[in-house]
Amino acid sequence: MHEWALAESVVLAAVEAAQKEKLKTITQITVQIGELQQIEKEIFLFALQELAKFQKPPIKNNAFLLKTEKSSLSCKTCGKSWKYSDMKKKFNETESESIHFIPEVVFVHARCPYCGSPDFEINKGRGVVLSSIKGVR
Numbered sequence: 001m002h003e004w005a006l007a008e009s010v011v012l013a014a015v016e017a018a019q020k021e022k023l024k025t026i027t028q029i030t031v032q033i034g035e036l037q038q039i040e041k042e043i044f045l046f047a048l049q050e051l052a053k054f055q056k057p058p059i060k061n062n063a064f065l066l067k068t069e070k071s072s073l074s075c076k077t078c079g080k081s082w083k084y085s086d087m088k089k090k091f092n093e094t095e096s097e098s099i100h101f102i103p104e105v106v107f108v109h110a111r112c113p114y115c116g117s118p119d120f121e122i123n124k125g126r127g128v129v130l131s132s133i134k135g136v137r
């Protein structure tokens with residue numbers, strides 16, 4: 001269900017920005033989704049399109065453009081940073097499957113690929129962000 005809540009906040013933010021810019025129609029809404037964000041993209045897109053229907057200013061059909069934001073992780077021990085997609089190659093198939101569905105599991109299995117430390121943080125790649133809107137004045 002959280003896809004609907006996320007979609008609602010994206011649509012509301014887009015509508016608010018469009019009103020500020022005095023747009024008559026919103027033609028494109030670009031949304032960045034972190035690759036570690038746990039989300040069903042089909043449900044999310046469906047929710048966006050449903051919520052877009054009765055807005056002011058109106059949102060054009062198929063206005064939504066979903067982009068994946070690459071992750072970035074950094075080690076607190078050695079200070080190096082890397083991408084989740086680099087790290088994924090080190091896991092066996094079962095682990096990478098479970099990580100695909102539950103990104104939090106990344107903390108259980110993951111180690112810094114440089115020094116082996118389990119103490120690292122995610123700098124990028126989580127969350128859903130409204131990155132831009134386009135429209136007609």
Ligand code: ZN
Pocket residue numbers: 075076077078079080112113114115116117
């Ligand atoms: Zn390290």
